[in-house]
Amino acid sequence: MARTARQVLDEATRELAPEAGANRLVPLIAAGDAPVAAVAAFALEQHHVIASDARSFLHLAERAALLRQPAVAAFFDHLARDESRALACLGPLATACGLDEEAVREHEPRAGCQAYPAYAAWLALGAEPVDVVVALCANFAAWGDYCATVGRALREHYGFDDEACGFFDLFAAPDPEGAERALAAVGTGLVDGRLTERLARRYGRLLQDYELMFWATLAAC
Secondary structure, eight states: OOOOHHHHHHHHHHHTOOOTTOOSSHHHHHTTOSOHHHHHHHHHHHHHHHHHHHHHHHHHHHHHHHTTOHHHHHHHHHHHHHHHHHHHHHHHHHHHTTOOHHHHHHOOOOHHHHHHHHHHHHHHHHSOHHHHHHHHHHHHHHHHHHHHHHHHHHHHHHOOOTTTTHHHHHHHSOOHHHHHHHHHHHHHHHHHTOOOHHHHHHHHHHHHHHHHHHHHHHHTO
16 A cells, blocks of 8 residues: 555654653753753854754755645745744844843854754755655654743743743644645655655654754753
């Protein structure tokens, strides 16, 4: 029996899920034990991550369109729009952490925090776009859980308001449109034979590792 897009995405998400306790920082924030400086560092680094990822997703959308894969292009267009929304949410988070525009502008990014977007840019340049869809969806599941946990903890332990937590709420919320676009994209890849699951999972595994590196680097701040 032919595999479905749902099976491909569900299996990749399950198999690539990080082990319990692999994230060094989120449990500390959840318990209220992480310093505000770590959250501030998150906000500073995310200004660079989000800007880079938005460009990567737009490039992937352009490549998919050139390959005549409109469903794949639509998925990445959707992600790029979400990154624009996320960037707008970083201002209130930075302000709640005591950061001003100069601090954001003058921040020098850490290599451990920027490995993820650097690899995403590498994928945008040369990977088969539909393979990247699978890799990103597997990673987004863990990322969404992290954001949900941090958003709750910042309200409970750090006194942040809803506006300050808007960045985390954005990624923690269900994204039915994105899910539909992902299924359509992967379905197209299965039909036209462009999807290579072995490579998609390799990309997903590395994205998950770079994601954990991001949090570990912040934990060491």
